[in-house]
Amino acid sequence: MFRVIFACVHNAGRSQMAAAFFNQLADRQKAEAISAGTEPGARVHPEVQAVMQEVGIDLSDVKPQKLIKELAKDADLFITMGCGDKCPYVPGLKRDDWPIRDPKGLSPDEVRTIRDEIEERVQSLIANFPTSAVAAGDLASQDLS
DSSP: OEEEEEEESSSSSHHHHHHHHHHHHBOTTTEEEEEEESSOOSSOOHHHHHHHHHTTOOOTTOOOOBOOHHHHTTOSEEEESSOGGGSOOOTTOEEEEOOOOOOTTOOHHHHHHHHHHHHHHHHHHHHTSSSTTSBOHHHHTSOOO
C-alpha cells in the first residue's frame, strides 16, 4: 500500500483538501492519504468545508490531528504545505513542499482557487507516479495537463 501524508500547520485546510482529493482519485486498494498538522486546529475551517462540499466532498466530520513522527513513519511520501521547519524530519521518507496559501479567513472565491490548485497538484501527483500503483482506472485516462 502506497501511503502519502499531507501536512500543514493547523490541519484544517490545505492538507485536509489534499488528502480528500487523493483518497477520492487514487485506487484505494493500492494507495491512501492521511493529513496532519504541527499545531492542529479544533476543526476544519468552515470556508474549506463549504468549498469542498461544492465538489461533493464532505469534511464536516473530519477532525484535525497532530503530526508526529510515528504517524509519518509508515508513509512513502511526505508533502508539506507551509509548516516549514515545524514539520518533523523522517529519515528515508521522500519529501516535497507545495507552497500553497493558507485558506483560513479568505473569501469563498480565494478558497476555491486554492482548492482547485490543490486538486490539480494531486491529480498531477497521481498521474506522474512512476507506476500505475496509485492511479484509479478512470483517472489514468484523463488529460491532467
